[in-house]
Amino acid sequence: MTLIEPGGYDTDWGGSSARRATPLPAYDPVRKQAAEQRAHRVASLGKPEATRQAILQVVDAERPPLRIFFGNGPLGIATADYESRLATWREWEKVSVSAQGKGWLSTDARSTI
DSSP states (O other): OOEEEEOOBSSSTTTTTSOOOOOOGGGHHHHHHHHHHHHHHOSSOBOHHHHHHHHHHHHHOSSOOSEEEESSSHHHHHHHHHHHHHHHHHHTHHHHHHTTOTTSOOHHHHHTO
């Protein structure tokens, strides 16, 4: 099984085929900001028809990945997210390790067992 995590594609998903409620003017600034962020995140939309060959490559692979990104945007988003998480975890590592309590082997000692 492979989980395909696609980026943005050039479809009518949010276009004329979408059903929407009547916009409330109070939310205009929020909609504008969301549209700007979306435009920045999805610089170029993928072509759905190009996905066919990519899926076949995954299906035919001897060792397919558990997860794969499709498109040119998701890896950058995931990389930034995980770098931020790693920085926070490293910053708080001493607190995290202290939660183990006294008497446990250190990380270095465990690695030699």
